[in-house]
Amino acid sequence: MYFSKYNIFSKIKDSDSSYLINILTGNADIIDSAKAEEITAGNYSDVDEYIIKGYLADELEEKKLYNEKYLDFIESRDTDELQIFFVPWYSCNFDCGYCYQSGYENKSEIPTKEIIDSFFQYVTTEFKDRKKYITIFGGEPLLSAGKYKDLIIYFLEKAEYFNLDIAIVSNGYFLTEYIDILKTKRIREIQITLDGVGEIHNKRRPLRGGNPTFLKIVDGIDQALANNITINLRVVIDKENVNGLVELARFAIDRGWTKSDYIKTQFGRNYELHYCQTGHSKLMTRLEFYETIYSLVNKHPEILEFHKPAFSISKYLFENGELPSPLFDACSGTKTEWAFDYTGNIFACTATVGKPGSSLGTFYPEVTLQKDKIIEWEERDVTVIDECKNCNLQLACGGGCAAVAFNRAGKLHAPDCRPVKELIGMGLSLYFNEEN
Ligand code: SF4
Ligand code: SF4
Incomplete structure (x- = not known):
């Protein structure tokens, strides 16, 4: 023993x-x-x-x-639902300082209907027997000009024809202009980002040209919730705005959002993916991020009314009274996630979509697949990454993110370590403390 x-x-x-x-x-x-x-x-x-x-x-x-x-x-993963991302364009009306796509080129092109048709043809044949839904991603998919709107409507109609639910990742600025269309379609959720209340948000997520965006987004969220459209409200957090979470939580509570059946929330740590960020010093490591959230929540427990962070397996244990199943792989790329863009390329996931050199094949003008690269993605889990094989944290960590590991180590089968021990220590303290 x-x-x-x-x-x-x-x-x-x-x-x-x-x-x-x-x-x-x-x-x-x-x-x-x-x-x-x-x-x-x-x-x-x-x-x-x-x-x-x-x-x-x-x-x-x-x-x-x-x-x-x-x-x-x-x-069980083989029968999980697939999340399929589609990027109709990389154009965007915002100028967020931390945008990971800021280094990408070809920003003003849009797809033809033929490319959209080819996308649906590919996913409905290649993933014929899998449960699946599609997430429209960008750039910003909900732009106001007619040429963009017409393509989004065309896309939504195609999805309806194939009985596929749609999720949308949007900055939320033109949500109000799209509500009448969206409320008639199969919209599973719309992910919108607010980085704080008022000025904090406006400084980080302004329009190109600098104009503010907060009030218009809030109006869009109100209208979506009133029309029973689920909003997945995301906050991208770094040192610059982390303290503003208290105000944002209060704002969401006062506005009745946290009581709505149609709201979900998530905290996203701002981190460097492919390109250097101008405000590098604002970034926090994963551990710093959770330590900061932990101490903020201890002082302002109402943050938990807005969002309960996972703290590794702690939240799951607290809410379900049992541990989650072992996580042999934390990365969904090519397993339960794929990403496609309007250029006809296929990628493993949202972290690599559009990144030069990351294409795994094409669905347009013809179907081609780089099988070796795909197999390398598919095989990545804690049983093949040397560092993970003997790591006691492996079944909670799952080896982390393949894209981050690749950027750091130059190979996919490398670890992206999570401070699991510390996270669980904080999470158990927060969630199993009866005063919270
Ligand atoms: S590479 Fe990273 S971002 Fe992409 S699916 Fe895997 S974990 Fe997610
Ligand atoms: S902590 Fe690092 S070595 Fe351990 S399982 Fe996670 S990625 Fe692998």
């Missing part, structure tokens, strides 16, 4: 207690300081219990269980 290599054992933040979690066997315990000392010293007084829970394990038996769970993971 050995102390399982999948055990995650660490302190709960701002507490004398620790936690012991084994995602492979699905067990989690809060450990008092005396027991924690035993574990550190390798002298266990609860041997029987630890064996039952898999904290103490037989290596061969554990390997068998690992293989079984891995097969379950692959099988």
Whole structure:
């Protein structure tokens, strides 16, 4: 029997207690300081219990269980719904300082209807037997000029014809102008970004030319919610606006958004993907980001009414009373996610779409696939990344993001490490503290 290599054992933040979690066997315990000392010293007084829970394990038996769970993971992923992104253009009416597409070229082209037809032809044949929905992405898909609007309407009608739901990632500026169209279509959700209230948002997400955007977006969100269109409200966060979360949470609560059945929220950490950002010093590491959110929430618990961050597996454990299934792969690219753009190219996901050198094939003017590259994406998980194979965090971390790993290490089969131990320590402290 050995102390399982999948055990995650660490302190709960701002507490004398620790936690012991084994995602492979699905067990989690809060450990008092005396027991924690035993574990550190390798002298266990609860041997029987630890064996039952898999904290103490037989290596061969554990390997068998690992293989079984891995097969379950692959099988269930193969039947998961596909999210298929389509970029109709890279043009945008905003000038956000942190836009990861700012280094991309060919910004003023738009697709022909023939390209849109080819896209639908490809996804409805290639992914014929998969559950799927389409997310329209940009640039900014909801632009006001007629040539853009006509193509979006054409796209939505094609999706309706094929019984496919649509999600849209938009900056929200022309949402009001699109509401009458959107409320008649199969819209699953619209993701809109607000980076704060008023000036904070306007400074970070102005129109090209500098004019403000906050009030018009808020109006669009109000109208969407009133028409039962789901809004997925995203906040892109860095050092510049993180403290503004308190005001944004209050704003959303006061406006009744947080009580709506049609609102979802997400926090996105601003990070550097492909191109250097001008405001590099504003960025936070993942750990800094969560530490900052943790201390803000401790002072202003109403933030949790607006959004409950995951803190690795903590939120899941709190809300479901059990651990999530082992995560052998955190990256959905080419498995449950694909991205296509108006140039006829196919990419693994939104992080690589449009990036020179990242195409995995074409759907227009003819179908071509770079099978070797696709296989490399498909094979990436914690069982093939050397660093992950013996990492005790692997089943919570899943190896991170392939695009980030590639940008850092120059190869896909490289780790993008998550500070899982620390995140769980903070999350358990926040969510299992009865005062919150
Ligand atoms: S490469 Fe990164 S952004 Fe793309 S699907 Fe994988 S995890 Fe997501
Ligand atoms: S990416 Fe890093 S933290 Fe995550 S499983 Fe691999 S080695 Fe561990």
